[in-house]
Amino acid sequence: MKIPFLDLKLVNDATKSEMTAAFNRVMESGWYIQGKELEAFESEFSDYCKTDFCIGVGTGLDALHLLLVAYGIGPGDEVLVPSNTFIATWLAVTRTGATPIATEPDPDTYNISVQSIEAAITPSTAAIIPVHLYGQPADMDTINAVAEKHKLIVIEDAAQSQGALYRNRPAGSLGHAAATSFYPGKNLGALGDGGAILTNDKAIAKKVRELRNYGSLIKYQHDSLGYNSRLDEMQAAFLRIKLKVLSRANENRRQIARRYTEGLSDSDVIVPFVPEWAIPAWHLYVIRSNQRDELQAHLKANGIETLVHYPIPPHQQKCYSNDMNRSLPIAERLSAEILSLPISPSMPMEHVDYVVEKIRAFKR
Template identity: 55%
Template structure:
């Protein structure tokens, strides 16, 4: 019986080995490994892909989030509206600036930030909002941007899981005032190591991000502000350029698998994901909810089908935020108790997806 892997990063290399080897050779032979031509070219290509005016490569997705917040002037004493249901990096970026997290519960059917809950979360110190395009689906951005404009708030979208996602005709890198991407190996557009990027239409934000990420300097050895070192590696940029050319095809494979799951599992007790109207998810993850999650995980594992949980514990229940453990976020807590991610990715084919459907249906 063939094993269906949840994630197969090695598959991307095996599929593109000659081009990846050529990219690596090109970098090694150039003798230039930091802020070179590969990073410059990737920044231009990814900006063009997303429709953004600027793209700045960074060391990772968490840095991307923090850099934008700092570039927008978010810091000690400020409040930031952040989804209660997200990977902890979104929260950590806020905490690292010294700002305060104000959690906002999600729309239960889509898992993304609920625009209707923003008004109640607003404080006199609120300076920014971070909607997360969770699992590959953009948050409902129109009402979020309207709310932000009304209250003069900066909007940073966490697009770490949404490379190529579309909301009402606009790409995920252009839906807020700036966007933060991760190129962690498991992402739809993943490097073979850490990496990230910021996209924005705002000249000032772009300039500030570049400065802060480069030790607070725009001219070598002249440091105008407190910064830190966060750079997209030249080798990773070369690999990402190869993969960017395949991103839309790979996202299409994910959409095909998602459609097989949605159709095949419609009559099961599982709670299936819902896509917002006029939105194109890139299905970074296919997340269902199951009352007997542990039982289903074991059943699938017995049939050599790998699964994962995104995420088993809400951020406010993590030890890092034990000071918030007493607050009640019932929607997020319920989601985290039941969510299960089925395998999805370009390493799978339609027969794999149909087999997952049949094995899941056999469980009920």
């Protein structure tokens, strides 16, 4: 049996006819940038996430960066970021000239630890970027309370959590603003790159709209030093189709995650811990093993593709290693033990059972 980590063609085949119709509609419209499809998607996605505003941009990295710029964060500022995350979270901070300050995760949830946030705050701290890692929400009420006490901006990195709930509130609606990504492998994935910003702050929404379009809200009138980062009409049209089936797709992921947990909870691997207040989107299902590499090789030999998210923490990447002279032991330990199992809305349960069987058959 061959089980891919993620078969995007199979995932997208479920909406192929609707996507084809959307493609034809945009082609026939003759309007390909900042038109009716984008306007409609922004309205529909903000409704889904229960925010007042959604602004589509070119990538998830751009979404984070433009938000930081909109809040005036730059040189001399420090931004608290998780030590275990995809490097885009850090890069967005570095792009502004601000300094990313790594904070260690909770060893159970792998999300940013409130204790590590409090320990890292200095007079230069301007913002916190909690990442809802693997699709599980961070403990936002506690984070927001710390931020309010110290007058800090909270920007959610919701790139992996479309459809996740925290105390029955959607990810993306839990801080001052949020950034998300529509990279094809995300729960809400485009057929190319894309991203968006979510907020209830009218002034921030207006500023981001200006920044994404060369610093312009009126054609040929440029009020700020802006960028070119726009979610195009074709991707917006595709995302409108995918948004309609997102809740059902996420429920499929939750059933798969439940099956994994039931099958592996008494095995030699560590399964994900989910707090009672969280309903993850299960972008990834990540186990831990102190023999991760051997287990991954065993699964590969049995036709099962797995990945590691992420094998090298940002502070150990070459682009940051000269700036980081301290050890981050929790992130480093996680990076050596984590293994992402196959999960997608189109994954058959017999494939899940096969993965469980082969993990349980692994001999240390």
